[in-house]
Amino acid sequence: MKRHISVLAGLVAGACLAACGTPREPVRQIGHAEVAVQSAREEHAGETAGADLAMASDKLDRAKAALRQKQYDRAERLAEEASADAELARVKAESDSAQKDAKKLQTTTRELRDEAERGASMPQ
Amino acid sequence: MDSLKRSFAVLAAGCLAAACAATSNPNLDAARRQYDVASADPAVARAGGTQLYEAKQELDRAERALKDGKKPEIVDHYAYLAQRRVDIARATADRGKAKDRVRTLSEERNAVVLDARTREADEARRRAALSELTAASLRAEVADLEATDTARGVVITLPNDVLFDVDRSELKPGAVTELARVAAVLKREPDRNVRVEGHADNTGSEAHNLELSKVRAEVVGSALIQDGVPASRVSTEGFGDSMPVAGNETSAGRQQNRRVEIVVQPAVP
Numbered sequence: 001m002k003r004h005i006s007v008l009a010g011l012v013a014g015a016c017l018a019a020c021g022t023p024r025e026p027v028r029q030i031g032h033a034e035v036a037v038q039s040a041r042e043e044h045a046g047e048t049a050g051a052d053l054a055m056a057s058d059k060l061d062r063a064k065a066a067l068r069q070k071q072y073d074r075a076e077r078l079a080e081e082a083s084a085d086a087e088l089a090r091v092k093a094e095s096d097s098a099q100k101d102a103k104k105l106q107t108t109t110r111e112l113r114d115e116a117e118r119g120a121s122m123p124q
Numbered sequence: 125m126d127s128l129k130r131s132f133a134v135l136a137a138g139c140l141a142a143a144c145a146a147t148s149n150p151n152l153d154a155a156r157r158q159y160d161v162a163s164a165d166p167a168v169a170r171a172g173g174t175q176l177y178e179a180k181q182e183l184d185r186a187e188r189a190l191k192d193g194k195k196p197e198i199v200d201h202y203a204y205l206a207q208r209r210v211d212i213a214r215a216t217a218d219r220g221k222a223k224d225r226v227r228t229l230s231e232e233r234n235a236v237v238l239d240a241r242t243r244e245a246d247e248a249r250r251r252a253a254l255s256e257l258t259a260a261s262l263r264a265e266v267a268d269l270e271a272t273d274t275a276r277g278v279v280i281t282l283p284n285d286v287l288f289d290v291d292r293s294e295l296k297p298g299a300v301t302e303l304a305r306v307a308a309v310l311k312r313e314p315d316r317n318v319r320v321e322g323h324a325d326n327t328g329s330e331a332h333n334l335e336l337s338k339v340r341a342e343v344v345g346s347a348l349i350q351d352g353v354p355a356s357r358v359s360t361e362g363f364g365d366s367m368p369v370a371g372n373e374t375s376a377g378r379q380q381n382r383r384v385e386i387v388v389q390p391a392v393p
Contacts, residue, residue, distance in 0.1 A: 077201045084208035091216055102222055105229035106229055
């Protein structure tokens with residue numbers, strides 16, 4: 001019985017340490033978010049997914065602030081959300097850029113085809 | 125000892141109470157619904173499979189957090205990440221569609237460009253074949269035509285007897301048809317200039333011969349233009365009796381000298 005209790009006590013202590021003990025600084029998560037925001041910017045997400053990018057950038061700032069205040073859990077959550085927002089912004093921007101390319105291609109192809117037809121029907 | 129047991133019981137009860145504190149979370153419910161809708165879309169499931177898998181993991185984390193009685197903000201956090209993963213899966217599918225479209229359109233454009241190039245090459249070949257105009261090819265097209273290859277180009281010689289009545293400068297009806305046939309060939313030669321030269325024998329005054337040969341050359345030139353040869357490519361000149369091709373002593377020689385020559389000059393590149 002005594003043995004059982006000590007095992008149980010150990011478990012509870014362990015759980016408490018994990019939950020309430022000082023968590024490590026979420027440096028990795030913040031770094032990841034930083035990279036994600038940067039690559040979204042490089043895809044010009046500011047133009048096509050401005051709201052998502054702004055949200056990512058804002059959360060990243062708040063994550064850094066929370067880190068300074070040693071609110072590590074909060075910093076980690078904010079950083080993770082910033083990463084997800086930034087990734088969404090990047091994919092949206094890439095999608096938009098591909099759609100623009102498609103539109104441009106459609107126009108040039110039509111022009112080329114018209115030109116070729118005009119050339120073919122020209123009197124010799 | 126008893127007090128220890130009691131305190132564990134209290135702890136357990138507390139844990140139970142916390143677990144029962146919340147059994148649902150509206151954000152989690154919304155994320156789950158979004159996940160279900162997106163998973164049912166074959167395009168999203170195909171292109172955003174990885175993202176949907178990650179969304180499912182976040183949903184599971186949210187469920188676990190809810191069951192473990194974690195604070196609502198923790199459940200909200202995982203639900204938010206799940207929701208974002210679903211959004212990214214959709215955006216990935218959109219991006220895939222757009223990229224496929226770009227691929228198809230580039231292929232289409234390349235085909236059009238290739239087609240145009242092939243057509244241009246065919247056209248150039250056709251022109252090159254046509255530009256090989258020779259006396260022989262002219263004779264093949266216009267029967268009984270007297271044509272010679274010279275350094276100046278292909279020279280078509282039309283006897284005046286065929287073209288005009290004596291001392292006249294109106295074309296005979298037969299000549300009109302003959303010139304129309306020649307014009308038909310020349311029309312296909314857009315890169316060649318055509319020079320019409322009038323000649324006479326040495327009977328009569330030199331001035332009269334010169335004038336008549338000039339007028340006759342102009343009449344023949346006009347006929348060619350009338351038949352469709354661009355005027356800008358046709359020039360005319362009269363030489364009188366200054367350039368005989370045979371002796372003027374015999375009537376046969378004089379007949380040869382009375383002529384109009386159409387010089388089809390080499391193609392100008």
